[in-house]
Amino acid sequence: MTESHLRASALTFTDVPDPASGRGYRYLTDAVLTFREGRISALVSAEDFLQAGGDLARCEHFPGGLMLPGFIDAHVHAPQLGVMASYGRQLLDWLESYTFPEEARFADEAYAGQQMERFLQALLAHGTTAAMVFSTVHTHAADALFEAAARRNMCLIGGKVITDRNVPAVLSETLDEGLRATRDLIERWHGQGRLRYAVTPRFAITSTAAQLQLAGELLSARTDVYLQTHLSENLLEVQKTGLLFPEAKDYVDVYDRHGLCGPRSIFAHGIHLSERELDLLATRGCSVAFCPTSNLFLGSGLLDVARLRRHGVSMAVATDVGAGTSVSMLRTLAEGYKVLQLQGQSWHPLDALYSITLGNARVLQLDAHIGSLCPGKDADLVIVDPSRSSLLAGRLETCAGIDERLFAMIMLGDDRIIRRTYVAGVPVFDGPAPI
Ligand SMILES: [Zn+2]
Known part of the structure; x- marks a missing residue:
């Protein structure tokens, strides 16, 4: 059974997010997402992945990238x-x-x-x-x-x-x-x-x-x-x-x-x-x-x-x-x-x-299948790389926390920052390789 591991930061949702309490979402600064047969099997921190005996060298690494649900x-x-x-x-x-x-x-x-x-x-x-x-x-x-x-x-x-x-x-x-x-x-x-x-x-x-x-x-x-x-x-x-x-x-x-x-x-x-x-x-x-x-x-x-x-x-x-x-x-x-x-x-x-x-x-009543990076769901995801927009990359240097970074990404980001798109575990779009 082919298993794929992607490594980058990750953001996903479990419910309507409540920024004050931190409920409803998961943000991992260094994460490993695993999927097989088109379905997500795990999203864990890189540290937990290592401790469970995982080999980080087997992960495709996107330094500076952020994994999001498609x-x-x-x-x-x-x-x-x-x-x-x-x-x-x-x-x-x-x-x-x-x-x-x-x-x-x-x-x-x-x-x-x-x-x-x-x-x-x-x-x-x-x-x-x-x-x-x-x-x-x-x-x-x-x-x-x-x-x-x-x-x-x-x-x-x-x-x-x-x-x-x-x-x-x-x-x-x-x-x-x-x-x-x-x-x-x-x-x-x-x-x-x-x-x-x-x-x-x-x-x-x-x-x-x-x-x-x-x-x-x-x-x-x-x-x-x-x-x-x-x-x-x-x-x-x-x-x-x-x-x-x-x-x-x-x-x-x-x-x-x-x-x-x-x-x-x-x-x-x-x-x-x-x-x-x-x-x-x-x-x-x-x-x-x-x-x-x-x-x-x-x-x-x-x-x-x-x-x-x-x-x-x-x-x-x-x-x-x-x-x-x-x-x-x-x-x-x-x-x-x-x-x-x-x-x-x-x-x-x-x-x-x-x-x-x-x-x-x-x-759309599709949340049993898509919408989050959660085990059991279809591996539809996008990896964004803010460094691909020089303006956004520069702005991120002055951002204090994740909320500010995400807001800057929304306001200044577009298709230029799409690094890769996956549909059911298959890469279907690749942005130009990082410079
Ligand atoms: Zn219309």
């Missing part, structure tokens, strides 16, 4: 790398001007295949080992996404967009086509290896009530399948949704009355929600994905995280690429911190790093 992106669009950084629009115009034309290109199977490969390589190069992902409306594009993830043995929740109104003709499908294709994709991919399926209406505006109803029926028949969609991102979108669904009490009610609100439902954004909507999300066990770079970029608004927490709504963290401006979860946390600062709130670096690892794993 990052998890809770909301991202695989077909949108090509529209990142597109100028001058807010949500609805942005979709019309940039997103729909780009997603239409995925009708070409070869293009779809190439882009899905490119997307997953981008995730891994940024230390992201698992994600909840939108594909396009095309069935073959969703197949290409799942095939590419299966080849890398990645943990991925994905779904084909279903839509039966308010999109260009090239992206439209009938109600029956969308649902039939979704059922087929669930049969093909859900539960295959590390893959899961999410029913994926783009948002309420692009689905009729009949389609949302059928999506809800599908979810009630398959309670292990997820739902991913958008919610209350932009004020004009909220207004338009109200006009399209006059019978609904509010935006959340549009989804709830069709059976789309449950503990496996992840709603991106949720910025402009009423008290009633937040209470209902909490009651149903739904989660909101905080997408700070996207919310700033499209001028959508600032998510009031404290308010969300007060209502007991669980929160995931996500890039929302291509409206998001970085694939990096570190950049996402840095912008999230600023969004909170603008509202007089703060985000402790330990809590931020918890959010993109064990926190997101819990929201």
